[in-house]
Amino acid sequence: MRIAPKKIILFVTCCLWSFALPAQEVLFTQQYANRLYLNPAFSGLGHSWSVAVAHRNQWPSLNGSFVTNQLSGDYRFEGTKSAVGLVLQQDKAGVGGLQKLQAALSYAYHTNLSEDWAFSAGLQTSFSSLRINYDNLVFGDQLSDNGQTAVRSAEASVFEPSSYLSFAVGGLVYSRQFWVGFTASHLNKPDYGFAETTQLPLRYVASAGYKFYLPTSLSRRNAEFSLSPALNFSRQQNFSRVDAALYTIYTPLALGLIYKGVPIASADQDQSLAVIVGVELEQLRIGFSHDIGLQGFGRQAGGANEISLIFERIDLSNLLRGNGRYKINHNIVCPAF
Secondary structure: OOOOOOHHHHHHHHHHHHHHHHHHOOOOOOOOOOOOOOOOOHOOOOOEEEEEEEEEEEEEOOOEEEEEEEEEEHHHOOOEEEEEEEEEEEEOOOOOEEEEEEEEEEEEEEEOOOOOEEEEEEEEEEEEEEEEOOOOOOHHHHHHOOEEEEEOOOOOOOOEEEEEEEEEEEEEEOOOOEEEEEEEEOOOEEEEEEEEEEEEEOOEEEEEEEHHHHHOOOOOOOOOEEEEEEOOOOOOOOOOEEEEEEEEOOOOOOEEEEEOOOOOOOOOOEEEEEEEEEEEEOOOEEEEEEEEEEOHHHHHHHHHHEEEEEEOOOOOOOOOOOOOOOOOOOOOOOOOO
């Protein structure tokens, strides 16, 4: 039995559709461990430089889950208001399905609005390349009556890699205990696809939170005991989602609980409960999270698992502003994970 070209096109279309879904725009559970992907304005905040590695496996119960690997880093230029960031990301959709490689370069500008409030604005340019991986696909002419599988197929691989350029902007306003940010992605609505192309719709993400400091008997320097409720809202085309989270830090342990898909806009959307556990050392942060599906497809597909590893150099002079009103406040208090 041969696989007709129409079926190949249908397969490719399904892969593209899965990536076009806002849920497959890779909404990290540990979004603050992947800050540069969340909002380019995070570049250079909270540290003078950082390097982060992240791995996400969504729907692990499927034979061919959605896997994302990311490497990111940022650097703040000493004595200036500028910082830069870089994100390298690979996405794989299904067994032998669509693969996306993405490289994003960002620039952020930091400034004080007052003695208590600061602002960061970010710009980001990303280049993405899409391709179909035929290595794990088996076509009809590769099968024989005795069950043997031929190495090659006569089917023509007509889908050449496709690429597109995308632009995003973001902003953050924050104080010693509060932060609120907004990001708008795909401003140019780029065309993407293979045989037929479609426009990538605008995507908006808003996030906010507040940190409550609690009394602690910890004697460690810079030790912290805090609670941080937070909200995250994302919208792309006809899809919108609200996530409600509660984070706590009891140095060096960090915990988080996130209700993803709060049934405000629609009660029929996927809902899950995510648990985050992290450890914060001097210049290293390690985080693990697991999404438990409550409703929808994620409940049958196994939720998601995520691991993050962050190396960073914290500028301690920013933790205590002291007499330096002229200094830029880079110390944003959002969660570590």
